[in-house]
Amino acid sequence: MEIGALKEKHVIEAALYLYDRPMRFTELAELIQKSEGEVERLIEKIRDDHMDQKRAYAIVDIEEGVVQLRLREEVAAHLYWPFIQRSEVPRHLLKVLSLTAFKEYVLDEQVTPSKLQRILGKRVKDDLQELKAMNLIIITPKGKKNIINVTEDFLQLFKLPLEPEKIKLAIRRGLKDYALRQLQFE
Numbered sequence: 001m002e003i004g005a006l007k008e009k010h011v012i013e014a015a016l017y018l019y020d021r022p023m024r025f026t027e028l029a030e031l032i033q034k035s036e037g038e039v040e041r042l043i044e045k046i047r048d049d050h051m052d053q054k055r056a057y058a059i060v061d062i063e064e065g066v067v068q069l070r071l072r073e074e075v076a077a078h079l080y081w082p083f084i085q086r087s088e089v090p091r092h093l094l095k096v097l098s099l100t101a102f103k104e105y106v107l108d109e110q111v112t113p114s115k116l117q118r119i120l121g122k123r124v125k126d127d128l129q130e131l132k133a134m135n136l137i138i139i140t141p142k143g144k145k146n147i148i149n150v151t152e153d154f155l156q157l158f159k160l161p162l163e164p165e166k167i168k169l170a171i172r173r174g175l176k177d178y179a180l181r182q183l184q185f186e
Contacts, residue, residue, distance in 0.1 A: 008032045009042045009049075016069035022062040036065065043067060089134075089157075095120060096127045097136060101150050105168045111148040113139070 012028050025036040032039070043059055050058050059067050089097070096116060103109040117124045128148065131137045136154040139146050155162060160170050 008034065008038075009046050012039065012042055013046050013069070016059065016067065022066045022068040025065045025067075089136075092123070093127055093131055093136075096124060096131060097150065097154065100137060100148055101154070101167075101171060104149055105164060106171050110142075110145075112145050113148065114145075116148070 011032050015028060015031055016023060025039045028039045028043075029036045032042075034042075047059050049055075056071060057069055058072050060070050062068050099116065099119065100111050103111045103115075109115075113124065113128055116128070120127075128137065128139065132139060134153075135151055136157065137148050138151050139148050141147075152162065154160075155167065160167050
């Protein structure tokens with residue numbers, strides 16, 4: 001089937017599925033050669049289809065003019081964590097995870113809930129419980145402190161090697177690449 005034979009709403013739905021990231025209406029409009037208003041209308045049609053067919057996923061608004069295809073919350077809650085994609089990890093949890101992994105592997109520090117709370121604020125306790133439930137961190141008592149470590153599931157989810165020295169190099173390289181990308185956008 002040629003792309004011209006596809007309905008525009010199918011092209012939008014396929015793009016949201018394949019790109020697996022938030023997409024702007026402008027990107028989708030360019031893809032189907034229509035206006036942003038038309039994209040918005042088509043997205044509403046797709047949402048209606050998803051509701052009528054009781055699909056496991058839905059199009060969610062990320063911000064004004066930006067949408068993403070995601071698993072519905074009630075479905076995601078029943079899945080074993082490794083099946084959920086990285087994009088399903090909320091941003092506030094990514095901050096806790098990245099700081100924990102950085103301190104653990106690059107700085108070679110023991111990470112404690114109180115350390116993270118001083119850096120990230122009071123919400124950290126809830127975040128840690130959520131990450132523990134996802135099996136992305138483990139909290140073990142050590143003397144009077146609790147020590148936080150990322151799990152093998154975390155390493156697999158972010159496609160990191162299993163050897164500590166290789167993890168350290170991968171995180172450093174990732175930080176360097178991230179910093180370079182940020183400089184390009186300034």
